Amino acid sequence: MAEAAVAKNQGMTFGKNxxxxxxxxxxxxxxxxxxxxxICSALAVTTGMKNSLVMAIAVVFVTMFSxxxxxxxxxxxxxxxxxxxxxxxxxxxxxxxxxxxKAVSYDxxxxxxxxxxxxxxxxxxxxxLEAFAMGNDPYRSTLDGIGNGIGYGIxxxxxxxxxxxxxxxxxxxxxxxxxxxxxxxxxxxxxSWMGWYQPNNLMILFPAAMFVIAVMIWIHRAWKxxxxxxx
Amino acid sequence: MHNTNQVIKFVLIMTxxxxxxxxxxxxxxxxxxEANEALYNKKAILYAVASKLDTPxxxxxxxxxxxxxxxxxxxxxxxxxxxxISKEDVIAAGYKGGRAEDxxxxxxxxxxxxxxxxxxxxxxxxxxxxxxxxxIVGNGLWDxxxxxxxxxxxxxxxxxxxxxxxxxxxxxxxxxKDNTSWKNQFTGKNLYASNGDFKSIDVVKGGSKGGPHEVxxxxxxxxxxxxxxxxxxxxxxxxxxxxxxxxx
Numbered sequence: 001m002a003e004a005a006v007a008k009n010q011g012m013t014f015g016k017n018x019x020x021x022x023x024x025x026x027x028x029x030x031x032x033x034x035x036x037x038x039i040c041s042a043l044a045v046t047t048g049m050k051n052s053l054v055m056a057i058a059v060v061f062v063t064m065f066s067x068x069x070x071x072x073x074x075x076x077x078x079x080x081x082x083x084x085x086x087x088x089x090x091x092x093x094x095x096x097x098x099x100x101x102k103a104v105s106y107d108x109x110x111x112x113x114x115x116x117x118x119x120x121x122x123x124x125x126x127x128x129l130e131a132f133a134m135g136n137d138p139y140r141s142t143l144d145g146i147g148n149g150i151g152y153g154i155x156x157x158x159x160x161x162x163x164x165x166x167x168x169x170x171x172x173x174x175x176x177x178x179x180x181x182x183x184x185x186x187x188x189x190x191x192s193w194m195g196w197y198q199p200n201n202l203m204i205l206f207p208a209a210m211f212v213i214a215v216m217i218w219i220h221r222a223w224k225x226x227x228x229x230x231x
Numbered sequence: 232m233h234n235t236n237q238v239i240k241f242v243l244i245m246t247x248x249x250x251x252x253x254x255x256x257x258x259x260x261x262x263x264x265e266a267n268e269a270l271y272n273k274k275a276i277l278y279a280v281a282s283k284l285d286t287p288x289x290x291x292x293x294x295x296x297x298x299x300x301x302x303x304x305x306x307x308x309x310x311x312x313x314x315x316i317s318k319e320d321v322i323a324a325g326y327k328g329g330r331a332e333d334x335x336x337x338x339x340x341x342x343x344x345x346x347x348x349x350x351x352x353x354x355x356x357x358x359x360x361x362x363x364x365x366x367i368v369g370n371g372l373w374d375x376x377x378x379x380x381x382x383x384x385x386x387x388x389x390x391x392x393x394x395x396x397x398x399x400x401x402x403x404x405x406x407x408k409d410n411t412s413w414k415n416q417f418t419g420k421n422l423y424a425s426n427g428d429f430k431s432i433d434v435v436k437g438g439s440k441g442g443p444h445e446v447x448x449x450x451x452x453x454x455x456x457x458x459x460x461x462x463x464x465x466x467x468x469x470x471x472x473x474x475x476x477x478x479x
Contacts, residue, residue, distance in 0.1 A: 027401065047402045078233035078241055092249045096256060103260045107265040167402070180412075201450060206401030227253065 012139055021143040025151035032155040032213065033220045034227060037123040042156055043209040045115050052160035054101070054108045055115060056153030060071045060146060062093045062119050077134075086090040086129045087120070094119045104176030122199060124152055159212050167203030248398050254293030266293075272332055272368045273300055276352060278393030279381035282418065305353040306331035311344055313472030324348055334367045336377055337348065349469055354381070362390045363477070365470050369462025373398040374456040376414070376462060387472045389432070392417045392458060416446040422467060429471070431464040 016130045038059075045055045067091050072078075076086050102109040109116075110143050120127065128148050133141040164170055168176035178199055179188035187197050202208055221227045233241070246290035246414040273296050286295070292352040308331050316408045318329035326333040339347045352364040355437050361384045368377040378394035392414050394407040406413055417432065421443045424430045430444045434456040 044401075051401075076241065078238040080233065080238055081242060085241075088245060092253060095253055095329075099253075099256055099260050103263040103267065106271055111401075175269070179456060205451060 001032075016139065018143055021115075021140055022147040025144075025147040026154065027151075027220075028157060028224060028227065030101055030151045030220070031124045031127075031148050032152055033217045035124075035127070035216075038152055040138050041118055042152075042159060043206050044118075046156055046209050047167070047204050048161050048162040048164050049068065049114055049157060049160045051108070052153075052156045053113075054105070054112060056149075056156050058094075058097045058101070058116055059119055059122065059152055059192055060149030061097060061122070062122075063145040063152075064092060064142055064147035065093050065145070066090050066125055067141040068129060068138050069131040069135060070129045071138040071141035074134050082134070083126075083130075086126055090125050090129075095154055107227065124148055139184050155213070155216065158216065159167060159209060162212050163203045163208055166200050167208065169199040237312065245327045259446070266426060269332075273297075274393060275393055276304075276332065276364055276366075276379050278360055279379040279391045280354045281393075282391050283360075283362060283381075287359070303355050305355070307353075308334060309349050309351050309470070309473045311349065311472065312348060313476050316348060321348060327436055334352075336368045340368045340375070344469070347469065349473075351470070351473065360384060365467065366468025367462050369458050369465065370405050371396050371399045371407075371458045372452070373400070376455065376458055377463070378407075378459075380417075380463070382466070387421050387423045389417045389420050389422065395457070399455050400452070402447070403452040406449050406452060407455055407459055410449070413447070413449060419448065420444065422463075429468065431467060433462060434460040448455045458466065 012053075025031060028034065032039065032042055036082055041055065044053050066086070074086070091094050094117065098109070098113070099121070101112070101116065128145060132144045136144070161171065162173075165176060169176055169183060175183040177183055177187060177197060178196060179186040180186065185194050187194050203212075242369050270293055274288055277284065277296065277299065281288055283301075288296075290475035308321050310316060320409065321334065322329040325338075326348075332353060334348050334350045335352065339349070342348075344427070354362050354364060363382045363383070363384075363386060364379050366373060366377070366379050368479045370376065374396060376396040378392060380392050381390040382388065383390050394414070396405060396408055399405045400408065406420070416439075420432050422429065422431060424444075433439075433445045434448050435445045436448040436453055436456075
């Protein structure tokens with residue numbers, strides 16, 4: 001619990017430490033590329049950017065409120081049952097997300113339903129509750145929750161960008177590149193500068209998510225050498 | 232450390248609060264959920280005749296979809312002997328509303344052949360041309376797949392298909408629902424050979440040769456694609472006696 005030392009000073013100020021809570025998970029302490037948590041859903045929902053965006057929003061909501069609630073209750077949660085209590089809080093929030101999504105965007109609900117439920121098992125959420133929210137005040141825990149949710153979300157979107165663009169030739173379902181007149185860059189047309197390109201079906205398959213994430217981890221560590229595990 | 236009494240008290244209070252919150256939200260949103268489901272159902276039926284509609288379904292308002300259903304679509308429930316089932320009998324089978332669109336084709340799959348209720352829709356376009364929509368259900372790789380198939384007025388040529396699935400893999404099996412160009416292959420294919428024998432449509436792995444009874448498979452989704460072929464083969468047969476009636 002190294003992070004527990006971060007929040008020594010209390011109160012609703014937004015100083016260097018609070019900024020760190022919010023920004024660190026975006027890069028130097030990213031849940032996916034550094035902590036390697038939440039990989040399972042990152043593999044599953046990243047075939048399209050729209051689904052990834054909905055998933056990212058759902059996870060930010062869950063990490064934010066579960067951190068807030070757990071932190072507010074941290075002194076009254078009996079230690080013997082704390083994991084179960086955390087799980088109930090997460091499961092409640094996930095069910096709220098699921099019911100709301102079903103009412104607001106039925107199509108997204110249909111496409112994501114299984115994976116929304118699986119946020120419960122997303123290691124990031126429970127990891128943050130155990131490591132941070134149980135030992136810090138609600139304000140800082142909320143910031144930490146938002147930071148980690150967004151850190152997860154941006155990687156999700158980045159992976160989905162690569163997979164959807166190269167796999168389907170689309171972004172957010174809009175046709176960008178492919179061999180048909182419906183696409184913005186029509187690769188079937190003779191002499192087109194991108195005429196050689198064909199959407200690569202492999203990018204839609206799960207292994208592609210594996211190596212796209214791996215390449216991202218590689219790039220991330222080349223860019224920030226302090227992340228390299230020397231052991 | 233909390234003692235056992237405190238733990239039990241905490242857990243009881245928490246469980247009650249959570250249960251009340253979720254039950255309240257569920258009851259509050261239920262009408263919206265039901266409306267969404269009914270609309271989704273109607274869209275799924277309309278997707279089969281998408282090529283005959285003047286506006287794309289994704290741009291239609293819910294009112295417009297309801298309007299098409301009241302004015303351009305005639306719904307019937309039939310059985311595999313070709314008899315029409317009365318509204319009362321459909322309600323008795325457990326479908327509130329008693330219309331074809333209320334029938335849950337996936338529930339019907341669990342019944343014996345003789346008891347199955349088969350939804351049947353007749354769509355009349357602005358020129359007065361009729362097309363028929365039938366619902367079919369089968370198995371994919373992970374779970375059930377189902378769909379609606381629209382036939383031209385000759386009750387032979389496919390006018391369009393729309394499939395859906397429970398749990399097929401996104402990007403692979405789920406392409407039967409998402410991949411428009413794959414679904415478009417079915418349009419113009421024939422269910423019956425020229426001598427009148429039922430031939431259905433084959434999904435050919437490695438690419439079809441363009442025959443009237445075959446379409447391309449989906450790479451990486453052989454089992455789901457075969458499931459679609461089998462679903463067509465079995466599902467259409469149920470409607471055969473009723474087709475004979477229409478032709479007369």
